[in-house]
Amino acid sequence: MVRIMYETLRQFLFNDILTSGDYGISVLDIALIIPIIVADFFILRILNRFTKKKGRQKKGYLRTVTRVIKWAMHFLAFLGTILVLGVRITNVFDFIFAVLNFKLFTLVDTHISLFTIIIMVVVIYASTKLSKLVRNYFHHSVFQRFNIEEGLKFSLSRFIGYLIIAIGIIIALQGFGIRLSALTVFAGVLGVGIGFGMQNITANIVSGIVILFERPVKVGDIVKLNNMIGEVTKINLRASIIRTIYNEHLIVPNTEFINHIVENMSYGDLKLRICIKVGVAYGTDVDLARDTLLEAARATETVMNDPPPVVLFRQFGDSSLDFELFVWIDNPQIKFNVESDLHFMIVKLFDQHGIEIPFPQRDVYIKEIPG
Structure with missing residues (x-):
């Protein structure tokens, strides 16, 4: 059983x-x-x-x-x-x-198999990872010892990263017997085919290289582009990232920095001059108005004393005597805050001194009333 x-x-x-x-x-x-x-x-x-x-x-x-x-x-x-x-x-x-090892295609005299493609992808991927590690090491350790400014550190570390990736690609190609001369024919045919469709991408990449080496703008700069003001937080090959005062992140093609006029508020000297326009009523003591504006500037802590504030009597307006107050600040990032502080201080001091800020008025005279 x-x-x-x-x-x-x-x-x-x-x-x-x-x-x-x-x-x-x-x-x-x-x-x-x-x-x-x-x-x-x-x-x-x-x-x-x-x-x-x-x-x-x-x-x-x-x-x-x-x-x-x-x-x-x-x-x-x-x-x-x-x-x-x-x-x-x-x-x-x-x-x-x-x-x-099955042969997929032949590039000039070199047989390309699936194994070749996989190993090349692995080598290039490893190169990108190594590039990131080396770039971060140089950026945070090596360059830090020499007190290199942030923008230059970013450019140099980016260049080192791209160089490592390029070396990795060359090693991958040479290691599998793919001669660089064999790629010239393929690159020529490919370049003609995609040249027309990738003109903008190519232009942006070239512009990115120019920005990294010529450095008209750097990471950390405050720029004004197309009526947008923000801080450059990253410069990539194709596009750069700008963070606005509203904490919005704008992805801007690099050609915008090369082909258009860009106001770089941080270029060279970080000091920035601010202009506050204000009008007072006709009949106001202009000396008192000037002194009050200067007092408002001196009472604002973020305004620099050197260069000193300046008040100009610009013109006789339609309904006001127009003045301009020029002050200097040491950081472009606080521009809007300083303007707001000055506006509050000017209104406060004008009220204390009895200075009127007029608004546009029109008088209508009727010669006769129709019967």
């Missing part, structure tokens, strides 16, 4: 429920594969919980290690599955090797 049950169970477990060629999948195979998949799932889940519980998932290196462990677990699960199915690992590797 026991023997009969054993034979029945054995036939059930080793019975092929799926077949493909010489290979078959039995109930026992499925029973062994399921624990492998479940173990892979639970190990990865425990790993994710550990990283979240420790609050370390924000660190880049830990994310990378976690990702590598996940791929390693998937690979081990894959190997366990094919071993259970009785597939020889050498056969699997031979198949993968044949697929990877």
Whole structure:
């Protein structure tokens, strides 16, 4: 009886429920594969919980290690599955090797396969990661020791990053026997094909290179472009990012800085002159108006004493005597705050001295009333 049950169970477990060629999948195979998949799932889940519980998932290196462990677990699960199915690992590797080395196309005298493309992508990806690490190291460590200004540090670190990426691409090409001379024909044909459709992108990239080296604007500069005022926070190859006073981030093509007039409030000297226009009523003592405006400037803490404030009597307006108050500040970023402070102070002092700020008026004279 026991023997009969054993034979029945054995036939059930080793019975092929799926077949493909010489290979078959039995109930026992499925029973062994399921624990492998479940173990892979639970190990990865425990790993994710550990990283979240420790609050370390924000660190880049830990994310990378976690990702590598996940791929390693998937690979081990894959190997366990094919071993259970009785597939020889050498056969699997031979198949993968044949697929990877299958010739996709020929570039001049060089055969390009899937393996070539994958390795080139890996090398270029590694170059970008190395570029970021080296760029950050130079920006925050090396350049910091020499007290280099922020804009120049940004330009130099960007150049170093692009140089590392270019070297990585050259190494990838040369390592697989792709001669740079072989790319000239391909690049020429490709350039003619996309030249017309990518004129703007090419112009923006060239403009980005010009900005990084000529540095008409730098990271941290306060600029006025197309009636928009903001701080340059990042300069990329194609476009730059400007943060406005409203904390809006504008993505501006680099050609805008090259082809248009840009007011750089931070270029050279950070000092900025502000003009406050104000009118007083006819009949007002102009000397008192001038002294009151100067008093308002001196009472505003953010206004510089050197150069001193200046008041000019500009013109006789239609309904007012028009004055202009010129003051200097040491930081363009506080321009609007200083203007607001001056407006408040001028109104306050004018009220104290009895100076009237008029508004436009029109007198209508009627010669006769129609009967």
